[in-house]
Amino acid sequence: MEFENILITTEEGIGWITINRPTKLNALNVATINELHEGLKSLDQDNEIKAIIITGSGDKAFVAGADISEFANFTVAQGAKLAENGQNLLFDYIENLTTPVIAAVNGFALGGGLELAMACHFRVASENAKMGLPEVSLGVIPGYGGTQRLPQLIGKGRAMELIMTAGMITAADAYRTGLVNHVVPQEELLEFTKSIATRILKNSPVAIGHAITAVNANFKEGVNGFKTEIDAFGTCFGTNDFKEGTTAFLEKRKAVFNGN
Known part of the structure; x- marks a missing residue:
């Protein structure tokens, strides 16, 4: 299958998915969500692939958020359907995959980007990463599982504060609160994440x-x-x-x- 918004490569039992919309800071739109689903499905069905790593292209953003221009004029019903389809097709799908999925967070992971990272089984961040759920500053709430997964990872109080202030936290704070497992220099991010995936490959x-x-x-x-x-x-x-x-x-x- 040909993809416009993601790149897929494989290497020694590891599948790599790179979200590739650099002019949009890798923002998620419906087409990218569909492509991510198809890409993940194909890697999950490949018996040679034992772990999957998701990252963003460039050095500024993992995923800077959802593509707001797509839904700015949606009705109530359309908004609910957008969230439902996205959760079913991508975010819940990743969480329930039995192939391990690791997020390599390189830069901004905001809104849908942080929700994507949280749907993965665990996260590694670069030192320059910034994370947050700023949706309430747009008059909406996180719709791709953010209100559910963030409290699971960092606790209810911290999640409430981060969501209600629409703020961003640094990679160091994300590590301190348990949102990410590791923080490494950006130039080491992919190799470090690969090293963890390689350890996973040794097991059943x-x-x-x-x-x-x-x-x-x-x-x-x-x-x-x-x-x-x-x-x-x-x-x-x-x-x-x-x-x-x-x-x-x-x-x-x-x-x-x-x-x-």
């Missing part, structure tokens, strides 16, 4: 997928996370990866997983 893909599902279950209303964990734990016993992992451990050698 099927077990990692079950772990993602179990962790997510704790944050889903009406779902018993402990029961999800128990079921997933038991399921792992029937996999080839479990047999290989335990056999390799007993034989004192490195396991070679096939993801089945």
Whole structure:
């Protein structure tokens, strides 16, 4: 599939997606959201890809926000549909992928950009990154899961303050509050994130997928996370990866997983 707004490359089991709208600071529009969905879907279906990294082109922005010009004149119904479609197609989709997705946040991650980063399984930021949810300054609220995921990551009080002030925080503050896992110099961001993905590649893909599902279950209303964990734990016993992992451990050698 040909893409206009994203670039996709693969390297040694890692899929790279670069949002490539430099003249718009990589702002998300409907077309880019659709392309991200298709790109992620194709990488997730590739048996050779065991981790995915999402970043933005250039050195100024991961994603500077949503493309406001697209929805400035929307009706109530159109606004609700925009949020629903975006959440279903991209943000919830990423969260529930069983292939690990890491955000490499290079520069501004605002509004939909921060929501995209938060939908990923974890985040690495460059030292110059700035993050925030400024939607209330436009008379609207975060619509791509920001009001839900930000409190999960940094706590209700901090999330309330950041949303209500429409402010930005630095990468250092994002690290201090748990919003990002690591902060590194910008020139080291991609290589550092790749090093984490490479460590993930050494482990069982099927077990990692079950772990993602179990962790997510704790944050889903009406779902018993402990029961999800128990079921997933038991399921792992029937996999080839479990047999290989335990056999390799007993034989004192490195396991070679096939993801089945």
